[in-house]
Amino acid sequence: MNVVIALLVGNEAELIEAQIAYHLDLGVVGMVIADLNSLDGTAERLAPYATDPRLVIRRFEEDSLISAQGMRMSEVWAWTLDAARSHFAPDWVVRLDADEFLMPQTPDLAQAFAAHDTHIATRIPRHNAVFEAGPPEVFAGSRSYADLAAQVIVKTPLSSDAARAGAQDACPLILTRIQPKVAVRPDAVGNFTTGGHGAVHANGTALKIPTSRSLAIVHYWFTTLGRFQRKSSFLLEFEERYRRFMPEKAGWKWSHWARVAAEGPAAVVAEFARQFPDPETCAQLRRDGIIGPAAQLWSDPNA
DSSP, rough: OEEEEEESSOOOTTTHHHHHHHHHHHTSEEEEEEESSSSHHHHHHHHGGGGTTTEEEEEEHHHHHHETEEHHHHHHHHHHHHHHHHHHOEEEEEEETEEEEESSSSSOHHHHHTTTOOEEEEEEOOOBOOTTOOOOOOOOOOOSSHHHSEEEEEOBBBOHHHHHHOTTTHHHHHHOOOOOOEEEEEEETOOOOEEEEEEETTSSOOOOOBOOOOOOEEEOOOHHHHHHHHHHHHHHHHHHHHEEEEGGGTTHHHHHHHHHHHHHHHHHHHHHHHHOOOHHHHHHHHHTTSEEGGGGSSSTTTO
16 A cells, blocks of 8 residues: 655744654655755755655745736646656545644554545544643654654644634634544546545546544644744745635635734734643643543544
8 A cells, every 4th residue: 555645845944844754654655855946954854855866855036936817726736746646656645734743543543544445535634732841942843653653742633613614712723623634546536636635536527535433634733832923924924925815705714813913922922822721720630531542543532
């Protein structure tokens, strides 16, 4: 069973090395990496991998991502699939961002995908990582299955409706439901859809995709303050320059953080702090079965 990761990375210097190490250790046959004009040192950290036959890396400069006609991301998604097909002849291609780590039910990746033998695509639920001890000063991601299995996550996410509407008393985004990512049979699909949340047939028609029960994704959305400050700054610039090219509802969380960044450094720090519930709250969330180690996704939630 040949599995390839199609990775989009934009300004994730802290996580990119662990992202690569983890998935190669998990047993993927290769990774196709699209660097989306990163400016934070990501490109420099990718450079040593240029001769590794297990990785295909391409940097997309700003003018190849957007034009006067709008966003050109579909061309990037198509390239990741084409590169995966030509370099690795995979059975499956999993679309991830650099802060997302694939977690099968057991360390046997082939066994997890065997559950989808009759499917041409599957949606993989994503779960936000939670740091009960507060934000780490340094965090470089998980590098082994055991590390990822022990990572505390949001097992039972809450609705994001209030947060989407901008309610000030809404629960922090870290605890809310996020859309799944998709894995596809590369010879049966034409391309991914926005955000990697779906796929289309080769003829362009939408796919009805079942949800996996043997795969999950741990999403390192909030880690260090420095990372969030950098990403907020990038998002503010992105919103100011490119929002007009995007559908109104697309990337609403990006817009939220861009507005926070526009309010100033104190607002950014406050928004970041909200994503780390205090110990008492975390203890209650554990008792309620909302958070717990990722390994519990396939076991008794109260184990």
